Ligand code: HEM
């Protein structure tokens with residue numbers, strides 16, 4: 739046996755040091771794949787367009803001057819609403835497909851580990867951090883647990899609700915026998931009548947607007963005060979850690 743070869747414990751210590759050094763050098767992890775990032779920004783644009791045009795459908799502009807036949811402003815606003823509505827719906831279908839074929843972070847949007855005690859403890863920790871009660875947030879590669887809760891209930895389920903009620907209203911215009919009416923016509927009697935669906939669809943918009951305001955505030959706040967990159971993560975896909 740050669741006397742120059744290191745003993746087994748010494749070799750293990752050297753290899754441990756290498757592992758630690760390597761772990762410390764990892765500053766960036768690839769989290770959001772391109773389809774998730776593209777979907778995020780297309781979806782944000784679609785929702786912005788839907789909220790603006792939807793607001794004007796609910797509170798139309800005062801009567802336009804001139805011949806009625808020369809004015810099609812509300813027609814354009816409704817057309818833009820429906821086009822953005824289709825984009826939103828097709829986008830969600832594409833995003834669901836990517837949850838199946840993409841990496842495990844692509845699935846975080848669609849479920850919440852509500853039966854794990856540790857999940858709620860982490861969520862409580864993040865709530866205290868956002869309320870300026872605790873001094874240090876957790877460090878997460880994917881979504882933080884509080885963001886995940888909001889994204890599932892206040893974004894995903896609410897968006898599905900908007901799509902279902904939106905297509906039910908669309909089915910009324912497309913008339914009996916249209917695919918929209920055949921697939922979503924049952925929604926109108928469920929709520930009572932057409933005006934009830936309008937009201938709930940309208941209320942859903944304010945729910946989404948609340949989500950967006952809090953979401954954008956949290957993303958920018960975490961970027962500045964948190965322990966990792968946030969906004970640039972949804973652009974480059976990489977989560978970069980500060981400590
Ligand atoms: C983020 C998603 C959406 C938002 C914020 C939104 C918002 C709104 C609002 C505020 C209204 C006016 C309701 C009222 O006061 O009467 C409206 C109407 C309507 N929306 Fe949406 N909407 C969304 C998604 C959709 C989708 C996916 C569709 C399906 C194509 C859709 C189809 C319609 C239709 C057909 C109307 C009624 C138009 C009319 O009566 O002239 N919406 N929407």
Ligand code: HEM
Nearest residue numbers: 774782785786847880881882893950954957968969971972
């Ligand atoms: C209508 C507007 C918006 C909606 C509905 C929305 C919705 C969402 C959703 C659903 C996710 C989860 C993505 C996934 O897992 O697939 C997400 C993530 C994210 N959004 Fe938005 N978003 C909007 C606007 C914005 C804006 C304007 C910003 C930038 C200031 C932003 C920054 C981010 C970031 C940084 C993430 C990743 C969070 C993380 O790092 O864990 N979002 N957003």
